[in-house]
Every structure is written in C-alpha cells, then in structure tokens.
Amino acid sequence: MQRDLHHLGEQNILELSGEDHKCRGALVSFLKPESLKQYVGKMDEEVKKHLELHWQGKQQVKVRTLMLPKVRHMELISNVQPNEKALVNAYNSQEKFIGIRVERGARKDKFVACFQEMIEGMWSIPINLPLTRYNRSLRARTRVQNMVKDLIREKRLELEQKGASTHQDLITCMLSIHNENNEQVITEKEIVDNVILVMVAGHDTSSVLITFIMRLLANEPTIYAAVLQEQEEIVKSKPSGEFLTWEDLAKMKYTWRVSMETLRMLPPVFGGFRKALKDIEYGGYLIPKGWQVFWVSPMTHMDSSIFPEPSKFDPSRFENQASVPPYCFVAFRGGPRICPGYEFARIETLVTIHYLITHFTWKLCADNSFSRDPMPVPTQGLPIQLVPKKTF
Template sequence: MILILLILVTVIITAIVVISIAWTSVSNTNNLPPGSFGWPFIGESLALLRAGWDGVPERFVQERIEKHGSPLAFKTSLLGDRMVVMCGGAGNKFLFANENKLVAVWWPSPVRKLFGKCLITIRGDEAKWMRKMLLSYLSPDAFATHYAATMDSVTRHHIQLHWRGNDELNVYQTVKRYAFELACSLFLSLEDPNQLAKLAYLFSIFLKGIIELPIDIPGTRFYKAMKAATAIRTQLMTLIKQRREALEKGTAASSSSQDLLSHLLTSSDENGKYLTEFEIANNILLLLFAGHDTSTSTITLIMKRLAEHPDVYNKVLKEQLEISKAKEAGELLKWDDIQKMRYTWNVVSEVMRLNPPIIGAFREALVDFEYAGYTIPKGWKLYWHAVSTHKDEANFREVEKFDPSRFEGAGVTTPYTYVPFGGGSRMCIGKEFARLNILVFLHNVVTNFKWDLLVPDEKIEYDPIGTPAKGLPIRLHPHQV
C-alpha cells in the first residue's frame, strides 16, 4: 500500500513539473500580448468564474486591461487552454471577418465533450451544410409561415395554467418550464409530461457543467454534466428511432411531420448524405439547450427591468394593447404583428446589452497572424467577450443605465459593439427563434399582468447564464377586464 502511494505521489509531482515546464516555455513565446497564465492547468479560470458568480462578468476583462495596459488584447489561460482575449469592437470585427481564413470556431474541452459533434463544434464545408439545413427550419421565412400562431397558442395555454390564479410565483422557474416545453413541442412534438420532466431535470444538471474545468471525476459538476448528457442522448435516440420508423411506415402524425426532428431525418446534402442518428441527437441537444436556457434568462431579466421601470412597462403595454385591439377576439398573433413590436424589441435589446444571453465565445488561430502589433501563434485559442464590449464607455454612454432609447432610429451605429448573438458567418442561428419566443411571451404576460418584485435589487449571477439569485419571485396583479 505504501509503495502504491509513493508511486502515485511521484506521478503527480512529475505531472506538475512537466506542466510547469510547458507553462514556462509558453510564457517565453515572443511578441505575445501582455498578460498572465496563472496557475498550471487552472490558469485564471477561477477569476473568470468568480466574476460571473459575483454578477459582474465584465470585471475579468476590465481588470486585466487595466493591469496589463493593453486595451486591445491580453493573454491568459482559461479552462485548460492558453489563449488571447480580443477586446472590444475591434477584436470582434477581426474575429468575425476572418472566420475560416485566419480563425475558426472552437470551444473548450467541456463544451466539446458535452455537446459532441454538432453545429457549434464542427468547421468547414460540413458546418456550412449543417448550418444551411438548420436555417431552413429556423429562418425568418419559416417562422413567418408556421410558428408565430403556434407559439402564441402554447403561450396562452401556459399563462392560463401557471399564471392565472396565482398571487405570487418564481419567474425563472416558471418561464424555464414554459420555454423548455415550447422547444420540445416545436423541435420534437414531445408533450408527454413524464418525458418532459425527466429531460428538464437532466438539462438543469447539464447546464452547470458547460463552463467548468474538465475534471471528470465523481462529485464534480463536469462529471455530473457528462452523465446527464449521456442520459439526454439516450432519451433522444429512442425518440429518433421511433420517429424514423413512423416516417418509413407513413404513420408519423401531421404535427411531427413538420418538426425539427423529422426535418433532420429527411434532409440530405447535395450528394445524398444524411446525418447519423447520433449527429441528430447532438444537434437537437444543442438546440434544446440554446432554445430554452438563453430565452429563459432573457425573459426573466426583462421582467425584472419592467418592474423596476414603470414608465418603460407602460410604453410596452401601450404598444401591445394596440396590437391586441387590431385583432378579432381570440385571434392568434401573426408574423406581421411581431414586426409591430418595435419599442418592445428596443427594451429587449437593452436588456441583452446589459445582460447578454451568452457572455462570450471562442475561436482558434488557423495560422500565425498579426493583431494590434502582436503575433498570435497558430493553434492558440481566442476569446471574445460580449458583456465587456457592451459595458465599455467608449461604445455606450452611461453604460450601467437602462435606456431602451439607445436602439431607436438607427440604433447602435458603431459596428461590432453590440453582439448578443455573435456576428459574421457564425452568428447564432437561433436569433429569430429567440426573438419570436421572447416577443410572443411578453405580449401575453404584459397584456394580462403587472407585477412587483418581492426581492428588490436581486443579484444577477452568471453560472454560466445570467439568472437572478433567487429566481425573481414576484407578486402578480391581473389587469381588470
């Protein structure tokens, strides 16, 4: 036993020495931006995570710009990889404009392991084909013809079932349930309460492991997330096999014949190649995550701001009531109605400026290149940070002030300074889905209720998505009919 312990200690010490030597050699690379790699393996990951937990994710970037005196770029190590943080609109512009030329999409090990082979983890022609195929389902044209009325119907049912008759409720938990059930309905035609509850529980565990150190040992959040991802895929694979059989036999229900699952099973590239069932499961896992977690966060934070700013709430209510008055009793929303929600979308845009749904994303250098006088080596990772750009005084006046008027008229005129959905060829394909989802929900909740916050000045934590610490408990006040 003692001999085994000595061997283990020797192995650990050797590993630490090797990593330290590698770290030292990396730090000696010439002409890199200034910065620090922090501890071996851990790097500065804890500082990044802690800033999010404290509710100030921009602090990580702002402190290092000030410390290293480099407003355009600095080096660091995050989640096990050395990388350069590209700061501000200039950094965003460089990365978005050079996609598949100097840089390509990349995600840290936890993301790659959890999501597997899917749209966000592949590159090149395969990624272009997959993006094109998914966009044919998630495009504005598709929403204009199919989904506005469906979303409105689902939302009305949710409001009637879970909001009416309640004096108080927890916004985040209630909206999360709604957004997940909506995504499952539209993507999978899945409405079984038991299956929905099981998937929702697994996704809550999955979410916590996405931005974590990839320590895959029992007890860690990453380990639990990997287990949850496996269980989600198992459930999805069962649904995929059942749907394939139904399509082959011609017994698929009419609703499911137009959902995302059937679309992926029946679509091929120009050479007749189809996605494998495992690839379909991975992409549905991705879209279920993106289709409900980010929307839930944004809707919750919008409701927080509307409660804090009654004047803004009244303007939103006025706009939504004008839309309602122009419709027949019981008539569902149409795509044209969504286009009339201009002020409401300005409010949404300002909330996403202050609290973007995703605080940043990653790229990888395909070749050595020069940026801002520095040399970025091939293979290095790059990080752009939406929230620090959105809270840069050089881009927005009174950055902490909630002011939807910023987006009136021409709106934000400086390119690449407002990037809640990313930019360039890798801009989030779910942008229109999120826009429609958020506006339809706000129309229904605002025309039915006003509300008070039960926890004023509730802290917003990022873990990894921005969420009020207690879930935004509110007291509801139904409008008098």
C-alpha cells in the same frame, strides 16, 4: 472549451467550419422567419395556457422559478404541458422543428431526468471522478445521446416506410440531405450533437432575457408605460380572443428595442471561445494557429465609444440598428456564426411580454442585485407581487 466538447460533442455547429458546417443550413432553414410564421399562434396558445395555470390568481410569484426552463425542451418534445418549474415559453410547437416526440410516462420521465442531470453539471468544476457532479453530468449526456439515437432511428424508419415530409422537422431534414450519389450527407453523430446543442442553447437564454425585462419594467415606469401602450394598441386592433400574428409582432418595435437594450446590458451569454484557424496578428499580438480566443460581450456592449453612456438604459440606441457598428452588439453573436434561433427568440420574447404586461401589473419584493451562475441570476429568484388586470 473542453467541457463543451464533452457535453455538446465535436460535431456541433459551434465547433465546425467550412464544408463541415453543413448542419447549420438545416437549422437555419427551420428557424428562418418564413418557417416560423406558422408557429406564432401555437406560441400564443401555450403562453396563455401557462399564465392561466401558474400565474393567474397568485399574489406573489418568483419570476426566475416560473421562467426557469429546467425541463423546457423535455417538456416541449414530450408534447405535455409545462409544469410549475417550466419556462413560460416552453412551446410544444418546437418539437416540430426538432422532430422528437417522447410519449408520456416512463420514457419521457427518463429523458427529462437525464437532460436535467446533464445540464446541472455542465458548468461544475471539471473533475471527472466518480460521484462528482461533472462525472454524473457526462454519464447523463451518454444516456441522452443514446435516447436521441433511438429517436433518430424512428424518424429514419418513418421517412423510409411512411414517406414522411422531408421538411416536417429538423431531424427529418438532416436525414434527408443527400449528395449526388444519393448518400446521406449528415452523419448520425452530427445529428445527435446538434439536437443536443439545440436543446442546451435554448435552455436558459430566453428565460433570462424575459426575467430581466420584467425587472426593468418594474423599475422604469416610463419604459413600462411605453411598452404597455404599444401592446394595448395591438389588443384594441384585434377581435377579442384572437391569436397574435406575425403582423402583430412586427408592430412591437419599441418592445423589441427594450429587449435589445436589456441584452446589451445583461447578455445571458457572457462570452465564448473561438479557435484560431491560422496564425493571426491582432493589436500587435500574435495569436498562433490552434490557440483559443475568448470573446467577451461587455467589451463592446459597454464601450462608450460605441454606445454613449453605456450604463444608461436607452432603447433608442436600436431605433436604427444599422448605426451600430458590425460585431459590436453580439448578444446573438454575428456574421456566419450568428445564432440560428435569433428570430425564434424574438418571437417567444414578444409573445410572452405581450401577455404579461396586458394581463398583470407587478412590483418587486427584493432588491435589484444578481449574480452569474454562469448566466445572470436575480437575487432570491426575483419575487414579485402580482396584481391581475383581467383573466384569460
């Protein structure tokens, strides 16, 4: 928990509650379906471009390497194309949500390098001594913070002098929230902490999900056939070359159930801390105010009383999501703490799987083992033999 505060800041929405939770409203408003509909076409374009550049014509690839967003948010906020080690769903469109544009060249390269160094040390042994990875990570976080502050000042100037739309991006939205006295409600520190949180939160989660869906489809021919049939029906219903739409994604019901079941069995986020705001009693135990409680996804995801035969992969569990008891499927957390990026994750996952399965077939070149670091990491990066069906 303490390392989260050091890297993400005390004012990020994971740490706030009640009246202090005002940044969450801005995040939710920009990540709700009504706002996301206009970005489906841009995501479509970026996925096809990435697959054409880095997958088409290859006989073998390491899925985890191509899915690993080491510089995902830096690439998308820099408005440049993803490189060989960027996530396939590193969409430049996300910059409009965050409101960060970093020009090509030295400034962008510095941003990328600092963010990568910060991420690489977040889960290292928390020894804050010179030359340790953890210390380097904290120092990199300070540099990232200062660069985000510069960008916030630029957005504020643009808002004041050029009359920018208050809803054009997340930073502008946060800067535009005022009280009845026309005073800015959200502080610069809150904006910085939550911009960094957004970048960190999307760093690996979707890529882990897509990677393990590909592993599953290689091992389960029946599920592969069902997903392929659903996606090919969508292809047949559209003129050649036309972008996917929000309505197309709504038809991908089975594909999303496969995604949900993958998240149930292999959640990218294993668990997290929550602080008791008052003394509470649970299961006969007293949890004093201020104590940290660690919730763990598998405690309910793999509970046979909630999900019968929990070790069996069964997408039909999610045909009627209302049948799943509240707060039992927590891949996206739940209640007032549910992930604001839930719908965005759904869109990027469905768009990516659509083009992977309609343009390629694949088989695994390694075993199914994986480790956690702290997210699930397939053995050898999940190398696959790739066979194209058609070109882009």
